[in-house]
Amino acid sequence: MLSRVADDLYWFGRYIQRAENTARAIAVHSNLVLDLPRNVAVGWSALVEILGVDDLFRARYGTGYAEADVVRFLVLDADNPGSVASSLASAREILRTVRESMPHETWEHINNVHLILQEGGERLLARSRRQDLLQHVLDAALMTYGILIASMSHDVGFQFMRLGTNLEQADMTTRIIDVRTSSLIKPRAADEALRPFQNIQWMSVLNSLTAYHMYRRHERARVRGTAVLRYLLQDREFPRSVMFCLNMIGATLPKLPPSRAAERALERTGAVVRDANIERLVESGLHDWLDEVQVGIGKLHEAIAASYFKA
Numbered sequence: 001m002l003s004r005v006a007d008d009l010y011w012f013g014r015y016i017q018r019a020e021n022t023a024r025a026i027a028v029h030s031n032l033v034l035d036l037p038r039n040v041a042v043g044w045s046a047l048v049e050i051l052g053v054d055d056l057f058r059a060r061y062g063t064g065y066a067e068a069d070v071v072r073f074l075v076l077d078a079d080n081p082g083s084v085a086s087s088l089a090s091a092r093e094i095l096r097t098v099r100e101s102m103p104h105e106t107w108e109h110i111n112n113v114h115l116i117l118q119e120g121g122e123r124l125l126a127r128s129r130r131q132d133l134l135q136h137v138l139d140a141a142l143m144t145y146g147i148l149i150a151s152m153s154h155d156v157g158f159q160f161m162r163l164g165t166n167l168e169q170a171d172m173t174t175r176i177i178d179v180r181t182s183s184l185i186k187p188r189a190a191d192e193a194l195r196p197f198q199n200i201q202w203m204s205v206l207n208s209l210t211a212y213h214m215y216r217r218h219e220r221a222r223v224r225g226t227a228v229l230r231y232l233l234q235d236r237e238f239p240r241s242v243m244f245c246l247n248m249i250g251a252t253l254p255k256l257p258p259s260r261a262a263e264r265a266l267e268r269t270g271a272v273v274r275d276a277n278i279e280r281l282v283e284s285g286l287h288d289w290l291d292e293v294q295v296g297i298g299k300l301h302e303a304i305a306a307s308y309f310k311a
Contacts, residue, residue, distance in 0.1 A: 005098060006160045007309040012094045013164030016110075019087035020141035021172040025050060025208050026074055027134040030127065032204045033067075044070040049179045050172075051082040071130065076121045084137055085117045103151040106144055113140035159255045162248065163304060170245035171297050173209060177232055178290045180205045181225070202228050209240045229286070230278045242293065246270045249300070259307035262300065269296030 025047055033042050045065040048057045051074070060079070061069040077083045092114050095107050113136050116124075124133040145165070152158050180201075202223045206212040215223070215231050218238075235241040250266055253259065272293055281289050 003309050005101070005157065007305075008094045008098050009101065009157050009160040010164035010304070010309070012091050012098070013161040013166075014168040015087045015091035015094070016141050016144055017165050017168040018082065018172065019084045019091070020138060021169070021176075022051065022074055022082065022084050022087070023134045023137040023141075024210065025176065026071060027131055027138075028204055028207045030130060031207075032200070035200055035204075046179050047074055050175045051080075052175070053080055053082055056080060068125070071125050072122075075125060075133070076117065085114075085121065088114050088117065088137070088140075098157075101152075101157050103147055105147050105151070109140045109144050109147070113137055156256060159252050160308070162252050163256075166245040166248040166252070167297065167301055167304075169240055170242045170249075171294065173232060173240055173242050173245070174290050174294050174297070176205070176208050177229065178287060178294075180208065181229070182287060198225075199223055206232075211238060211240060214238055226279050226282055229282070233273060233276070233278065242273050243270075246273060256308070259303065261303040262307050265296065265300040265303040269293060269300055272296060 029042075029044070029047055036042060043065060044067050045054075047070055048054055048065065053073075056079070057065075057070070057073055060077070061073060073080055073083065075084045078086060078089075080086060088110060092110050095102065095110055099107060116133070116136055121133065124130065148158070148161065199222070202225055203212055206215050206223070206228060209232060211232060215228065215238075218231060218235070219227055221227070231238065232241055234243045236243055236247060238244055246266060246269060250270065253262055253266065272289075276289065
């Protein structure tokens with residue numbers, strides 16, 4: 001397979017997963033705002049932090065992090081490479097060049113939601129219509145992935161797409177945990193008003209990764225912080241946990257030309273996640289450990305790119 005096509009399929013998987021995760025994070029946060037009492041302020045800056053685009057947001061909208069500005073920036077802003085619209089536009093452009101490699105229905109779903117965002121996105125961002133717009137995105141992403149799993153040949157091209165999908169999900173899971181749980185693990189004075197509602201916030205973290213029902217089935221107990229972290233980071237059966245995604249990458253690499261660099265990067269990052277004592281990390285510094293995992297994921301991406309995509 002040409003390195004250009006492999007690169008396109010890898011990034012197609014990443015872009016679709018990024019659009020889905022971003023849309024879900026916004027939808028869940030919008031619901032959290034409605035679930036909490038009106039006198040309890042919930043900021044919107046966390047959503048910008050998850051994608052690591054704080055500087056770009058402040059340059060365009062200032063430091064206020066108003067709800068309307070954050071939602072517009074994360075959903076529609078073409079200058080934000082991590083926005084839903086940008087991710088889907090990039091995925092659509094890739095599809096234009098590799099359509100012969102994928103089922104035709106893939107184009108229909110991605111193109112339809114792309115047109116909805118381009119033609120009516122601005123008027124659909126208000127709270128009363130926002131959830132319907134985000135649900136369109138979620139449905140398109142999940143339908144696309146389902147079609148590809150069920151109808152695309154699981155050849156080398158599919159394996160590159162699966163690499164991208166799982167690497168992006170592992171990265172997004174660590175980002176969501178890092179940002180969304182910092183105020184829950186070590187609350188600041190400004191977070192005191194939210195302390196009585198920690199259970200709702202932990203449920204929101206799970207919902208951000210569609211994990212609430214599976215977590216309850218797995219734990220059969222009330223939502224507890226350390227158990228949530230262990231489930232989202234180390235569970236080997238939940239598809240959005242970091243450990244599951246890394247294991248999927250490990251199962252995919254043997255189906256591609258050998259890359260010892262990618263294998264070593266995966267082994268190092270997998271060991272960091274697998275061997276972690278979550279309870280101890282909560283006490284000593286979860287944020288620094290998550291930074292280490294994110295650096296490992298970044299090095300794994302670099303190793304994959306150097307091994308397969310450099311012409």
